[in-house]
Amino acid sequence: MQDKIRQLFSENIQTMIATSEALAGPIEQAAFRIVSSLIEGGKVMCCGDGASASLAQHFAQLLLDQYETERPCLPAMALHQDHAALHASQGRNNDYYARQVKALGQKGDILLVISLSGNEQSLIKAVEAALTCDMSVVALTVEGADELSGLLNAQDTELRVPAHRHARVFECYAFLLHCVCELIELNLFPQQGEL
Template structure:
């Protein structure tokens, strides 16, 4: 069992190295998009489906509260996950409806996808683009339709891994890295504390 444990750590390290090599530029771009939109008075709207909605909530909370150092709050929210008790809300557009109601052209949608084919996330991205919002998408190599919706102003953070556990680890690390880059850019003096 200990050998298997060492293999898990090794797999994680190799995955993180590969992700770092492929996503350094896009991660910087994503941080710049968020910072520029926050400076212009926008907010970050986060969403995922199923388990990735927890990551969306986590990221929004880190922006609202703080990452590692105390700083002013940043405007962010996570969309409500699908609630089967909402009788009039169509199953696949529950996120899109929230974006239509809350999203504005100076906002950023941060969408977290495990497959790139989740209908609710595709409709969310379509709604964001209709509202002239920028999109940052955390995706995997197999991402199809969702990736195809993105344009040049959007940023795709496509992790080079397929195992769900490694995907979640990468996504969590990417979100924490984004927080650090945002804080470092907006509040450089906070890092000196």
Template sequence: MQEHIRQLFSENIQTMIAAGESLSGSLENAALVIVHNLVSGGKVICCGDGATAGLASHFAQLLLDKFETDRPCLPALALQQYSNSLQQHQQHDYLARQIKALGQNNDVLLVVSASGSEPSLIKAVEAALTNDMKIVALTVDGNVELSGLLNQQDVELKVPAHRPARIFECFTFILHSLCEVIELTLFPQQGDV
């Protein structure tokens, strides 16, 4: 069993190395898109589906409060998940309806997708595009449907992993890294303390 545990750590490390090599430029671009829109008076709207909704909520909270440095609050919110009482067609539209109501053309939608084929997230991205919002998408290899919706102005952070545990570990690290780069860009003095 201990050998298996060591293998889990090794697999995580290898996934992180691969992600670092393939995503550093995209991560920088994603941070700059968010920073530019925040400076322009926009906000970050975050969403996921199922377990990834928790990651989206975590990211929004880090922007609102702080990541590692004391700094002013940044405008961010996580969209609410649907309730079980909604009918099936309403469940898929629930995130999109919130984006239609709250999203503006100077906002960024940060979407966290574990498969790239979640109907609610695809509809959310479509709604964001209709509202002329920029999109930062955390996705996985083989994610064709959601990836195909993105424009040249959007940023995709495609994790080079296939096991759900490694994907979620990598998503968490990417979101923390994104927060740190945003903080260092907007508040470089606080990052030096």
């Protein structure tokens, strides 16, 4: 059993190293895009399906409250899946995030999408809605996320994790979001970060 435990830690470490090598630039770009949006008065809207919805909520809360630095609140919100049951009966399946983006999103806002497969229709529709609102997208994706990735353009940032096991991807996503939070705080509140 202990050998299995060591193997799991090793797999996690290898995934983190591969991700740091592949995504250092895109992580910096994602943080820069979010910082730029916030400086210009924009907000960050976050969404994910299934387990990744909890990561979206976590990221929004870190921006609203704080990551490691005591600082003013930043405008962020997690979109909710609660509307799914209501809309399913009305023939509007999988558009619950898109409807929230259309209602609340504005030009210059950021949509942060967390996808474990790249093929979740609710997330694809949310990205399509964000693009029609002239919002930028930061997408956490995996290999094979071709449908979602294909929607992104030059103003968007994709953080594609080089892993295949959902557990390792999820762990990596949590770390990526913490990296982005730390970079946001360092850029917006450098003096607090030195305390």
